[in-house]
Amino acid sequence: MLGNTVEPTFAQLNGAVFTSCSITPNGARTVSGNFNEAVVVLDGADNVTLDGLNAAGNSLTISNPNTGTLAGSIRASNGATNNAFKNLLCNGVGVGNTQGGRTINIGQSTPGTGGNNNNLIENCTVNGGRRGIQNFGTATAAGYTNDNTTIRGCKIKNTSALGIFIGSEVKDNLVEGCEVFNDAPTTTDANYRAIAIQGVGISTVRGCKVYNQNSTVTSTFIGIISIPILLTAPGSNASTVNIFNNMVSITDNNVGAGFIYGIAPLSNTSTVPYIANVYNNSILISGTDLAAVASFTVGMAVDNNLVGSATNVFNNISLNTRFGGDANTQHIGSLLTPYPGCPVNADYNIWTATDTARGFDGGWNNTIYNGIDAYRDSASNPVVNELHTVFSTTFSYVSVTDLHLVPASLGGSINGTSLAAITTDIDGNTRSATLPYRGADELAAGLFKTLTLNVGLEGAMPGGPSEIVTVGLAGNASPHNLIALATETVNGGTLQGRYYFGGAIANGTSYYLIAINRNHLETWSATPITFTAGNASYNFTTALSQAFGSNQVTYSGVATLFGGDVNGDGTIDASDGADVDNDAFNFVSGNQRLTDVTNDQTTDASDAAITDNNAFNFIGVVTPPSPNGISGKGLMSETNSRTTKVTRNLKQVGTSF
Structure with a gap:
């Protein structure tokens, strides 16, 4: 293209008149029109490349400010296949509501033609229009699907109804690396x-x-x-x-x-x-x-x-x-x-x-x-x-x-x-x-820091299936603010899980470690841990004293978190027992049940026994001293659930x- 044009009506390329066609601008060129149709129409035309290039001072803008619903910059229909629209600026009307059309439209076909297949829309900027880029096939038993359309690297902005629309009667579409946004006041539907x-x-x-x-x-x-x-x-x-x-x-x-x-x-x-x-x-x-x-x-x-x-x-x-x-x-x-x-x-x-x-x-x-x-x-x-x-x-x-x-x-x-x-x-x-x-x-x-944790759960492991345990890292100094949480599976046999933390956790800084399970008590480490070269470890299971205040219980020969904090409020009491008793009475079973303290997929007397015993002994969260920080219910308990x-x-x- 050697010059700008204002089209009085649509410029149409028909099929069966050439094997292939390439259209590119020489310089910055604009093709415009103002009518209720696309400015450029491919009517059954195949193997057409319309490329604005966008290099060495070359560009191609296609504009149509008409408010009609058929208005647009480009339409391909009636079996238009293997075409490419690349590096174009296509402007439509952006007034919204029922006004404006499809700025780039892989459209419907008439009987006796075919679907519009294997078309590419790439690196185009679409500004305005009711629908920015649309692909919509032809309905009814005599219709055609549009297959294998690729829309890649396009920027669609200030449209009023749909940015990119992969409509009905189409198959196998790819939308990749596109952006849809507004950068001007837009009236939408x-x-x-x-x-x-x-x-x-x-x-x-x-x-x-x-x-x-x-x-x-x-x-x-x-x-x-x-x-x-x-x-x-x-x-x-x-x-x-x-x-x-x-x-x-x-x-x-x-x-x-x-x-x-x-x-x-x-x-x-x-x-x-x-x-x-x-x-x-x-x-x-x-x-x-x-x-x-x-x-x-x-x-x-x-x-x-x-x-x-x-x-x-x-x-x-x-x-x-x-x-x-x-x-x-x-x-x-x-x-x-x-x-x-x-x-x-x-x-x-x-x-x-x-x-x-x-x-x-x-x-x-x-x-x-x-x-x-x-x-x-x-x-x-x-x-x-x-x-x-x-x-x-x-x-x-x-x-x-x-x-x-x-x-x-x-x-x-x-x-x-x-x-x-x-x-x-x-x-x-x-x-x-x-x-x-x-x-x-x-x-x-390599940015992850790894914590290797050993922890047991009263009534559940060792001996039971693997379980989900959440770990928190809190500041070493009062008020011991919670800095990070991680949730992983702890192996029911080895009692070990591996947790990963991002950049909020630093090497050489001390953190209290907090372990909690859905129905086991929030438990703090006796001493802080420190990551060195991205790694740290802690073992709650070797002794009760590994928990702050020795706030653990021996189960199957190892130190474990107390079971029975079913409602997650940091205290094992009658309210937890009531929840367990109610579910046991109703034969509740299933995965991850809050009242299944033993993690055997059934709430029954064994869960009640653990909960009632710990309630009788007034078991609750024990934390480091923090007069202005942690409440008596702990730092991670779900008191506001x-x-x-x-x-x-x-x-x-x-x-x-």
Whole structure:
């Protein structure tokens, strides 16, 4: 292209008139039009490359400010295949509501043509339009799917309804390394979705960033949503959605927003059964809305309920710091909802909410919790889940729009589990094969500090199965502030577990070590520990005196933590005994039950005997002297644990377009 043009109507490339075609600018060029159609139309054209180059002074801008719903910069339809749109600036209208069209559109086809397959949209900037980039096939039995579309490295901003839309009647799409954000005042629809997946086959969203999501009018927001819709065009509906290594930040006040979700694998009446793999994402929900009425904000929202579906949720971080609202407002770190025949498999996540009145760290099966032990009790029945997941704020993001981790902020349980599908992070850095980080950001190898701990649990181990024990590191000096938490499995035979801590823990600094289990008493080390060259160890089991104040009990020949603090308030008393007796009377069984002190998957007389004996002896937490710090209930006991039902059904927002 040698000059700028203003098109009176769309410029069309037809199929079957050339084998291939390459269009590039010579200098900074603009093609514009103002009509209710795309400026550039590929009507069945194949093997077209439209490349703005963006180098050596060359660039290509395609603009269409028309408010019509068919307006846009580029449309490919009627069997347009093997085309590439690269390094372009595409401008649409950003006035919102029902105005504006699809700025880049892999569109529908007419009978007798075909699907639009194997198309690439790469390194394009899309500014404005109702839908920034859309891929939508052709419905009905005579229709066509659009297959194998790749959207890579694009920046989509100031759109009014959808940033990237992988619509219905499409298969096998990849969205990779894209950013969806606003950098100008934008009027959105009542419901805005940054990245929406409705296609079937294998759909992957990885390495993307969503941030600065806001509107000049009241709106709801979802960062990434998947709801694969049943094909009416011919083709298989077998579907997997992969959501890997993304950063989703929705932090503006957005006053009046009825709901805000970070990442949401959902379903509705038109959805096909599908597998959702949600791995290593970082989420931040924030903002203040003091007058919110029944607002519902969730970082990770899972509700995939068609029989044959399954959702796998591992190594994610979701922090919800949103504040304000009435008694029916809830701000939640995560809400995972399994159904019969539609399991949720989850572990090694971090879920956190900070509003002390309306915030709940995590939810399972429509009940939300601030206490991790009660949450694990719910999540682990009938199938064990979330054993290594924590409710924690011992991490910080770089900023509200940059969700990379601050190394010096990291406490414990930032290590995830190795996943075959995840070998790099959002920046392409190689992940550790043994100790990968949770979230989208992999820090340099070797930053973890390792604590080797030996600990026993009265009535449970030695001799029983392995158990979850949480470790805290507290300051050596009064008021002994809690600095980091880590949760790991302790082997029931060796009584040993290995814990990993990040940059908040320093070599050469002394820390008191605190051990606690879901129904065993918070117990402090007799003396502080110190990490040397990234390693430390402690053994509670060799003598009762290894606990501060010798506050342990001998079981099976070793020193163990006292059993029976079922309600986690730092004291074993009649209230704990009542909980155990009630569950024993009702023959309660299952995994991670709070009243199962012996960890044999049944609450019975053996659990009651341990609890009653320790209650009779007035057993409670013993801590170092701290007149202005630790309460008599300890530092890690769940005295402020709250549980309630959710106020909204997640499926109510799983709307397809």
